[in-house]
Amino acid sequence: GARALRSILEELMLDVMYELPSRKDVALCTITKEMVEKRSTAELLWHPAWHKQHETA
Structure with missing residues (x-):
């Protein structure tokens, strides 16, 4: 049910919920x-402008 789904999502998102707000290089989570079924971690999409700006620094 809904409570079980919430529990699964909280487990998958625990690290991401605390880490993402301070990350400027991530555009999308x-x-x-498939991730829920395999209990794997969230997929992060890197912000290309941030990486271009910082790879020359």
Whole structure:
């Protein structure tokens, strides 16, 4: 039910919920059906402008 789904999502998102707010290099965080089924971590999409700006520094 809804409580079980919430528990699963909280488990998957625990690290991300605390880490992402301070990360400027991440543009998007995705949770897919496959990730929930396999209990894997969230998929992060890096912000290309941030990396271009910082790889020359």
